[in-house]
Structure formats: structure tokens, C-alpha cells
Amino acid sequence: MHKKRVSIRDLAKVLGVTPSTISRALNGHESISVSRRDQIVQLAKELGYRPNQIAKSMVSNKTFTIGLLLPEFTHNYFNNILAGIESVSFQKGYQLFICTSDELKEKEEKSCMAFLNTRVDGVLAAVGNDSDDLSHFETVIEDGTPLVLLDRICEDLNTSYVVTDDFQGSLDAVQYLVQTGCKQILHIKGPEYISTSFNRYLGYVEGLKKNNIPLEENLILMGEDEQFEKKLNQIFDEFEVDGIFAFSDYYAYDAIKVLQKRGIGIPDEVSVIGYADEPIAQYISPQLSTVKQPAFEIGKHAAEILFKMIEEKNTTIMSKQLETTLVIRESTR
Amino acid sequence: MHKKRVSIRDLAKVLGVTPSTISRALNGHESISVSRRDQIVQLAKELGYRPNQIAKSMVSNKTFTIGLLLPEFTHNYFNNILAGIESVSFQKGYQLFICTSDELKEKEEKSCMAFLNTRVDGVLAAVGNDSDDLSHFETVIEDGTPLVLLDRICEDLNTSYVVTDDFQGSLDAVQYLVQTGCKQILHIKGPEYISTSFNRYLGYVEGLKKNNIPLEENLILMGEDEQFEKKLNQIFDEFEVDGIFAFSDYYAYDAIKVLQKRGIGIPDEVSVIGYADEPIAQYISPQLSTVKQPAFEIGKHAAEILFKMIEEKNTTIMSKQLETTLVIRESTR
Structure with a gap:
């Protein structure tokens, strides 16, 4: 053609x-x-x-393109990461090729191969839920293409990453709930296989421990549970829950809907804290208190590390952990 | 490296x-x-x-990649378009390279050149706000790379496109407002330079005309106006507005906030209809009535047309206009 x-x-x-x-x-x-x-x-x-750019690239060994692999864009969080990356890549004159994985390993693999085939100069990737096998990222590393992981760590991969301190962010949230009078705090847990779910859960456990509140397994509910509403109602039938710490703002919203159906007052009877500070946190009523992640900065730092690897051929591991901020709105006392 | x-x-x-x-x-x-x-x-x-995929591509003249140019992902609408495209491209075994333009011509140009340089087999593009000069898309066409436009038409470009019938969608919205008793209907208009803003405005004008309501220029407010709140308040001081038809759900939400500050009841005193059926339409209170666009289908049809052009070397213009649906929720009588 x-x-x-x-x-x-x-x-x-x-x-x-x-x-x-x-x-x-x-x-x-x-x-x-x-x-x-x-x-x-x-x-x-x-x-x-x-x-002919291709022929030229074969000589210079550079394409001035970066491959960016993200799970999806329905969460504004990934949009902000993208904006942070672009704030660096655009200035450097590099073009971003974005692929979405929908959290599927098959799509991640294909995207990684496409990145290598078009000889991108580096890869930025947020690993999806589904991937316990990470050989496609190992292929990128073995190929000698600089790789920086975003948002989610994979400890098996020997490469740089930029993440937020989810443990501390969750601990802060639980501490706030306790300080404002909560004694029975429910945790809505994130999907398995991703480091963030585990770290936020650990922060919750630590928060209880610090305040001498015993950990009650029945007060942990999976956000993706198909019987979420039914199980949440059962918990409220059985326990006197007065605080909820959710893995995400969306889970927090799901819980708020169930509580409102039961006629439970928020925050008078139950305080709710979400995670990520998605736009919906401000649109819903009551406005949601949440743990804000520095998404723009995650993208920016990851891109800066990647360009160090590309331009200075720097092969030291340069990882970074960024701090979260607790944003208090109307859903907490 | x-x-x-x-x-x-x-x-x-x-x-x-x-x-x-x-x-x-x-x-x-x-x-x-x-x-x-x-x-x-x-x-x-x-x-x-x-x-070596590059060498191979130089022989087969195919890279099995598609370039996708979208303005941004903060609107869920573009996510749904992406999902529709992927429903086709994934099945066909093609990899999508996505570039975002942020509605900037400079970024559009660079993305188009990057697509041509990596020899994508076809390009899908939603033209940004900013582009009155479309020579970069002409370059794509002249290069012989199949191009299908999404969402926004550029009549100067002789290529296939898939859009929704925004004129009819807007007409339906205004008709509904009139049928439910609205007599003074304000229109919040979209950004200049893009065909959708103009088509939705024309639908609004036609809706008034069909119902013998005179067009009042003072009842048209630009959504991007920096003095939006002040001007909307001035309009409400001067006119007895009882209906609002907005270019987007976000503009509708902005208006609702101003109205709620004034203590105006929605929908008792003023009915509000947005456009696009973004997720916020269901999160806000009252839930927003809106014109739903078939975003997934737009993506799907555009990809199907593109693959006809790539695989069958079909060079006929194959454009398509899809219908909208009026979704009635709590913000209208």
C-alpha cells in the first residue's frame, strides 16, 4: 500500500x-x-x-522513541503518570508509544515484543495484575533495552523502579481513623498478584497493631468479590464497624452506596477513607477522604531515570519511593 | 546500549x-x-x-502495527473508543501504538511522523482542537498509509471517518427539554475548531427552531470561558432560564455547581442535560441526564474500516455516522 x-x-x-x-x-x-x-x-x-528513518535507526542505533506499557486509562491515576512522563519525554524530543495491557499477560508480552521489534530506546512499564510470569520483562532487560518499572514493584526483576510508599500511606490513613475515634476498622482489599494490594494491607495491619487493635480476619473484604454487597451487609449485621479503609476510591464508593442503602450516616456513624484521589472522590457525596499518590511525580521521576540510563548508559539501579498525602474531606470525622 | x-x-x-x-x-x-x-x-x-523484525518489515512491507492518535484519556469516552478498536485489532494480531496529542498540533505532527517512520500499517486519529492546519494528516494520506478519522470530521481531508450524529443527538436533547416544559434553554458550547462543538450547537439551534423558540445569543455560553461562573450568574440574573443543554457532562456539572450555590432546584426549577455519558454522570447528585455516544462502536467500526483498507487495499471512502441515545436520569423533569 x-x-x-x-x-x-x-x-x-x-x-x-x-x-x-x-x-x-x-x-x-x-x-x-x-x-x-x-x-x-x-x-x-x-x-x-x-x-528513511528505519535505515537511519539501524545505523545510529537510536529511534528516539520510548515504549510505555500501562494497564489501562480508566483510572485517572495512569493519566497523571502519563502527564508526568510526557513532561520529560516531550522536552527531550522523544516520542512515546503507549500500549495498554488490560492487566493481561498476553498483551504485556506482545507489547514488549513490539517495543523491541521497533527498537524503542527504553521501556517504562506498570506491571499488570495478572503477571506472575515476568519473562517478557526479562527479555527486555536481556536485550539491553533500559527498563524502568512504575507504580508496581516486581522484586524478581533486577531493574530500576519508581513507586509510592503505600505502606506508609495506608498506615497514615488507619492512624487518622483511630485518632478520630474509630475502633472497628474494615479493610477493603485490592486484587491479588500486585504489590500495591499487599503493601496497603500491610499498612492497615501495622496501623491496627500500633493502636493495640486486634486484627480480625472477618473485617477484611476483597473489593473484587462478586458478592461484595451481600458480604458487606453480613459484616455490618455482625460487627459494629465504625471505619472503612479501602484499597481504592472506587471500592470506597461501592461501600458508601451499600451503607447509604442501610441508612448509615457517613461520617457520623462510619468514617470512610479511599485511595488514589481519583476525580470521583470530589464528585460523590459526601466528598471522599483519600490517600493521594504523587502520580505526576512518579511518571516524571521514572522518565528521568530512564533517560539517565539511555543517555548516560548508566546501568546502576536507581529506584525511588515517593510519599503520599492524606486528603481529608467529608467522609471522615 | x-x-x-x-x-x-x-x-x-x-x-x-x-x-x-x-x-x-x-x-x-x-x-x-x-x-x-x-x-x-x-x-x-x-x-x-x-x-530482525525491522529488516523483515522492509521486505514484507508490513509491521502489523497500527498508530492510534487520541487527544487524551481523561475523558472516559476515549477509553471506550480504545476498547472498541482493540476488540478488532487484537483479534487481527495487530499491535496498537498510541500517541496522545493533548489537542496540540505540534504533538499531532510529531506523532504522525513517528507513525510513518516506524512504518505502521495504518493510522486511526481523532483530530485535536487546535488543528486548523491539517498538513500532517495529508502527509499520512500522501504516504499511502491508510488513515481513518474518529469522532471529529475534517472535511478538507479526503479519507474515511467514523463519527456520531451529534446534530441529531443535540436535537433530541433540546426536544426532550421542550417537551418537559422548558421555554428558555441555555446552551453551554464546546471549544472552537472542532466539528462536534459546531454540530451540537446546530442541533440546539434546530431544536429551538422546530419549537418556535427564538434563538437568543445571550443564552449561549462558552464552556471554556474563564469567567464561566460569573457569566452564568449574570445570565441567571437577567433571564428566566429553565433548561440547560451542555456540550459535555463536565460543563453540565460545572453549571449544576453554580446553580446549587444559588439555591436553584434541579430539576424542579432548571432541567440539565449533558453530553457523552461519562462516569461522573452517575456519580454526581442529582444523577445527570445525558446524550450517550456509542464510543465502543465508533472505535470498532473505525478499526474495521482501517483493516479493509490495509488487507483488501480498498481505497474507497467508507465513512459511517452512528446514532446517539438520550439517557434520562435525575437532572431533568
Whole structure:
């Protein structure tokens, strides 16, 4: 389908010189006289010659592209990460190629291969839920393509990463709930396989421990549980829950809906804290207290590390953990 | 930074045969005996040989990649378009490279060039706000790379597109407002330069006309106006507005906030209809009535048209206009 492109060979034919003369002229080589060079550049323009970027890349070993693998964009969090990355990559003159994995390993694998096949200069990736097998990322590392992980750590991969201190963020949330009078705190837990779910759970456990509140397994509910509403109602039938700490703002919203159906007052009877500070946190009523992650900064730092690896061929592991902020709105006392 | 890859030449050296023997063996050529072929394939595996996709693409003239240019992902609408495209491209075994333009012409241009440079087999693009100069898309067309426009039409570009019938969608919304008793209907208008803003405005004008309501220029407010709140308040001071039709759900929400500050009842005193059925339409209170666009189908149809162009080398213009649905919730009478 591609039209035949004007090649260096075509230009050479028109002028009756060798292709290497054309090539040297277009690259401003000193062995070609200025008048000759101008003549050749002029002709190249007239005939619509565009240098073959692929051939050029094969020589320079650079494509000035970065592969970015993200799970999806329905969470604004990943949009903010993207904005942070772009704040660096755009300035550096690099083009981002974004692939979405939908948290599926198959899509992650294909995206990694596509990145390597188009010879991106580096890869930024947030590992999806589904991936316990990480060999596709190992392939990227073995290929010698710089890789920085975002948001979710995979301890098996020997590469740089930028994450937030989810443990501390969760601990802060639980501490706040206790300080404002909560004694029975429910945790709505995130999906398995991802480090953030585990770290937020650990922060919750630590928060209880610090305040001498015994850990009650029955007060932990999976956000993705198909019987979420039913199970949450059962918990409220059985326990006098007065605080909820959720893995995400969406889970917090799901819980608020169930509570409102039961006629439970928020925050008078139950305080609720979400996670991530998604836009919905401000749209819903009552406005949701939440743990804000520095998504823009995660993207920015990850890109900065990646460019150090690309430009300075720096191969030291340069990982970074960023702090969260507790945002108090109307859903907590 | 890239590690030296094992080449066909390396394999040839190890076995003491010509590179073309290796190449023919790996491609299953009949001139090579089965036992020899197995030996070569085995060695290729052992040494970690991966065919050079770029070189391969230069021969087959296909990369099995599609470039997707979208303005951004903060609107869920573009996520749904992406899902629709992926429902087709994933099945076809094509990889999507997504670039975001942030509605900036400069980014659109760079993305288009990056798509051509990596020789994507086709481009899907939603043109940004900012672009009155469309020469970068003309370059794509002139290059012979199939291009399908999504969501926003550019009449100057001679290529296929998939859009929704925004005129009819807006007309339906205004008709509903009139039928439920609204007499003074305010329109919150979208950004300039994009066809959707204009089409929704025309639908609004037609809706008034059909119901013999005179068009009042003072009842049209730009959603991006920096003095939005002040001007909306001025309009409510001066006119007895009883209906609002907004270009987007976000503008509708902005208006609802101003109205609620004034103590105006929704929908008792003023009915509000948004556009797009973004998730916030269901999170806010009152839940927002809105015009739902078939975003998933837009993506799906656009991808289907693109693959017809790529696979069947079909160069006829195959455009499509899809219907909207009026979703009535709590913000209208």
C-alpha cells in the first residue's frame, strides 16, 4: 500500500552521481562543495525525499522513541503518570508509544515484543495484575533495552523502579481513623498478584497493631468479590464497624452506596477513607477522604531515570519511593 | 546500549555454511534437507537468534502495527473508543501504538511522523482542537498509509471517518427539554475548531427552531470561558432560564455547581442535560441526564474500516455516522 518513496539512488540517477555523493551532501559532508550540496538538497526537496528513518535507526542505533506499557486509562491515576512522563519525554524530543495491557499477560508480552521489534530506546512499564510470569520483562532487560518499572514493584526483576510508599500511606490513613475515634476498622482489599494490594494491607495491619487493635480476619473484604454487597451487609449485621479503609476510591464508593442503602450516616456513624484521589472522590457525596499518590511525580521521576540510563548508559539501579498525602474531606470525622 | 544480536551471519559462521542456507532453512525452504533444517533451527534457538523484525518489515512491507492518535484519556469516552478498536485489532494480531496529542498540533505532527517512520500499517486519529492546519494528516494520506478519522470530521481531508450524529443527538436533547416544559434553554458550547462543538450547537439551534423558540445569543455560553461562573450568574440574573443543554457532562456539572450555590432546584426549577455519558454522570447528585455516544462502536467500526483498507487495499471512502441515545436520569423533569 505504501507509495514508492524517493530514494538516495533516485536522486543519484537524476544528477548522474553516485549514491554516496548524495548521502554525503545530505549529511553536510565537507568533501562536497557548497554549491553542489545546495543543488542536491534543493533537488531532494523538490522530489519529496525523506530520509528513511528505519535505515537511519539501524545505523545510529537510536529511534528516539520510548515504549510505555500501562494497564489501562480508566483510572485517572495512569493519566497523571502519563502527564508526568510526557513532561520529560516531550522536552527531550522523544516520542512515546503507549500500549495498554488490560492487566493481561498476553498483551504485556506482545507489547514488549513490539517495543523491541521497533527498537524503542527504553521501556517504562506498570506491571499488570495478572503477571506472575515476568519473562517478557526479562527479555527486555536481556536485550539491553533500559527498563524502568512504575507504580508496581516486581522484586524478581533486577531493574530500576519508581513507586509510592503505600505502606506508609495506608498506615497514615488507619492512624487518622483511630485518632478520630474509630475502633472497628474494615479493610477493603485490592486484587491479588500486585504489590500495591499487599503493601496497603500491610499498612492497615501495622496501623491496627500500633493502636493495640486486634486484627480480625472477618473485617477484611476483597473489593473484587462478586458478592461484595451481600458480604458487606453480613459484616455490618455482625460487627459494629465504625471505619472503612479501602484499597481504592472506587471500592470506597461501592461501600458508601451499600451503607447509604442501610441508612448509615457517613461520617457520623462510619468514617470512610479511599485511595488514589481519583476525580470521583470530589464528585460523590459526601466528598471522599483519600490517600493521594504523587502520580505526576512518579511518571516524571521514572522518565528521568530512564533517560539517565539511555543517555548516560548508566546501568546502576536507581529506584525511588515517593510519599503520599492524606486528603481529608467529608467522609471522615 | 543494545546488546549485539545473534545474526544469520553468526549462525552461518558456526555451521560453516552460507548465510542464505541459514535463511532458507529458517524459512522452511524445500532446498534444505529436513535434518539440516532441524539442526539449524536447533542452533538458532540455542544461540537466542531472533529474526530482525525491522529488516523483515522492509521486505514484507508490513509491521502489523497500527498508530492510534487520541487527544487524551481523561475523558472516559476515549477509553471506550480504545476498547472498541482493540476488540478488532487484537483479534487481527495487530499491535496498537498510541500517541496522545493533548489537542496540540505540534504533538499531532510529531506523532504522525513517528507513525510513518516506524512504518505502521495504518493510522486511526481523532483530530485535536487546535488543528486548523491539517498538513500532517495529508502527509499520512500522501504516504499511502491508510488513515481513518474518529469522532471529529475534517472535511478538507479526503479519507474515511467514523463519527456520531451529534446534530441529531443535540436535537433530541433540546426536544426532550421542550417537551418537559422548558421555554428558555441555555446552551453551554464546546471549544472552537472542532466539528462536534459546531454540530451540537446546530442541533440546539434546530431544536429551538422546530419549537418556535427564538434563538437568543445571550443564552449561549462558552464552556471554556474563564469567567464561566460569573457569566452564568449574570445570565441567571437577567433571564428566566429553565433548561440547560451542555456540550459535555463536565460543563453540565460545572453549571449544576453554580446553580446549587444559588439555591436553584434541579430539576424542579432548571432541567440539565449533558453530553457523552461519562462516569461522573452517575456519580454526581442529582444523577445527570445525558446524550450517550456509542464510543465502543465508533472505535470498532473505525478499526474495521482501517483493516479493509490495509488487507483488501480498498481505497474507497467508507465513512459511517452512528446514532446517539438520550439517557434520562435525575437532572431533568
